[in-house]
Amino acid sequence: MKERVLILGGGIIGLACALEAARTGEREVAVVERGSFGGQATGAAAGMLAPYSENPEQPDAFFQLCQDSLNRYPEWASRIEELSGADVGLRRTGSVGVVFHEADLLPLQSRLRWQQAAGSGGELLSAAEIARLEPKLAAGAAGGIFTPAEAHVDAPRLAAALEQACRQLGVRLDGCTGGLASLELRPHGGGGSPVRLTTENGESYEADHLVIGTGAWTGEFEQLFGLPATVHPIRGQICSYEVPDGLVRHMVFSSQAYWVAKSGMRLVCGASEDVAGFCSDVTAKGIGRLERWSARAFPMLADMKPKLSWAGLRPATRDGRPLIGRLDGYPQVIFAAGHYRNGILLAPATAAAVLALLEEKQLPLLRAFRPERFRSSSAGAAVPAAAPAVVPELSAAGLAAAAQRGRDGR
Ligand SMILES: Cc1cc2nc3c(=O)[nH]c(=O)nc-3n(C[C@H](O)[C@H](O)[C@H](O)COP(=O)(O)OP(=O)(O)OC[C@H]3O[C@@H](n4cnc5c(N)ncnc54)[C@H](O)[C@@H]3O)c2cc1C
Structure with a gap:
């Protein structure tokens, strides 16, 4: 049997x-x-x-x-x-992790050291290199890491x-x-x-x-x-903007949010973390925070509203x-x-x-x-x-x- x-x-x-x-x-x-x-x-x-x-x-x-x-x-x-x-929809785009304060460069460098040794293939990026990789990202980045292996x-x-x-x-x-x-x-x-x-x-x-x-x-x-x-459940709220394909080329991580472009003109921005029991509703506060960070990181999103927003319960x-x-x-x-x-x-x-x-x-x-x-x-x-x-x-x-x-x- x-x-x-x-x-x-x-x-x-x-x-x-x-x-x-x-x-x-x-x-x-x-x-x-x-x-x-x-x-x-x-x-x-x-x-x-x-x-x-x-x-x-x-x-x-x-x-x-x-x-x-x-x-x-x-x-x-x-x-x-x-x-x-x-x-x-597997896309091997790599990721750009960006920091906007010089004080955040040191942790970025030590992260890069052990991750390179672990085979990440990562590279440290200057502000100019970030602008070349992600031209729609706001100016003023202090530096970043490009990690080609991420998808x-x-x-x-x-x-x-x-x-x-x-x-x-x-x-x-x-x-x-x-x-x-x-x-x-x-x-x-x-x-x-x-x-x-x-x-x-x-x-x-x-x-x-x-x-x-x-x-x-x-x-x-x-x-x-x-x-x-x-x-226990940790609620995650997330949204997506409608933008032309190809404007955001990699996954972009900042300390407050991330952005990842999906096919069909969807730029997904996530994600909040809060404790709301088993409630998986979105709130104006949760999505509003993502909107504010999106406007700061990508000026093209400043006058736009997310087309969709949703939430889910992470099993923490x-x-x-x-x-x-x-x-x-x-x-x-x-x-x-x-x-x-x-x-x-x-x-x-x-x-x-x-x-x-x-x-x-x-x-x-x-x-x-x-x-x-x-x-x-x-x-x-x-x-x-x-x-x-x-x-x-x-x-x-x-x-x-x-x-x-x-x-x-x-
Ligand atoms: C907004 C958000 C963004 C995220 N982004 C990422 C990401 O980019 N990358 C990543 O790796 N992860 C991400 N995660 C985390 C990821 O979604 C979860 O870790 C993953 O989906 C957990 O999968 P699961 O099958 O354990 O749980 P679930 O997908 O929640 O599935 C559990 C299932 O069990 C069922 N169930 C519960 N109790 C019972 C029962 N008694 N009998 C029968 N069925 C039952 C439920 O109905 C449910 O369908 C994200 C999560 C959220 C909320």
Whole structure:
């Protein structure tokens, strides 16, 4: 019998994991999504693949994961395009990171040193060079960095293509209304299915592995498995202007906002960060801030209003790093969530990591992303080795869950 993988959450992370798990044809894969596939943070994203701009400080494990994921993108994107027949909008434009104050030049230089050593191919830019690369940018830049390796995709298109590619590989993609009704876990190799899950609309699933890819809603599942709930939503507001193609040539980063030109005369400007619970409305304050920065950075935008504005909920964790790993004590469960500002970038590396976990391979890099890392020693002690067979209800999700732990042999 084929191994069965059940994935909760149909954003880019859940879909990428599904594609990878289904790739060899050795597994039956299903994804359960309670809204629309790609309809949450994934559909809101600017689609930047920018490990160097996003990691100005140090080449730590998170940077390595980001860089590895960027390196995987060309092959991954073309596989999705082949399977789906759709263009995911991968553009290898490079990026210009610009500073307007001399005091900001020193951190820029130290960033450049370690990033060059890490293979960024980056170069320091003078004001004149910035003006040559981005003629529409306002005068007065103190300097900048050009990073040729950075790229971007069209995130909503990528999500739609990924969904189609999953279908092509025979992945079952199901919507569910309302959420989950029950979840039971049993040990691998014992009687019955290791994972049994029922949704509120009455669908039942049996699987060998459960992958939690539920984005900003993952705190519910951390609690369910006795972990502190660390994943939380950070709202991102973003907008786009209608400008002729080609006016902005690279991704442009400043300390306050970024701009990235998409096909179809769209110049996307993002993104605010605020805490608004699970509300994903835009506000006049959030978009107004982007408008002010757009007018300062690109004088051509001063008399324009954004054509579109929207928002999404980034799945943040306490340390800004994702949770990727099998859960201690629950060998049936893999977390792949909490990708915060970089889930589009991190999708291929996360999917590869999840496949390695399904194949029981050890990846030393994943130690930095263990889902249990926020558990304090006292909280750890509160979860006994022989854990209770029934995990408390998930009231926030309306989930009446009874999860039987695998390790105690029941
Ligand atoms: C404005 C903005 C700009 C961004 N720009 C970038 C960028 O340029 N580059 C980049 O790399 N990243 C960017 N990000 C971050 C990126 O969008 C996220 O990190 C990424 O989309 C997270 O993907 P996900 O699949 O984990 O979450 P989501 O896309 O939110 O998907 C999670 C899914 O799980 C579903 N779900 C939740 N609970 C359940 C349940 N109980 N049962 C079934 N389904 C459930 C939800 O309905 C949702 O569809 C941006 C985010 C925002 C908001």
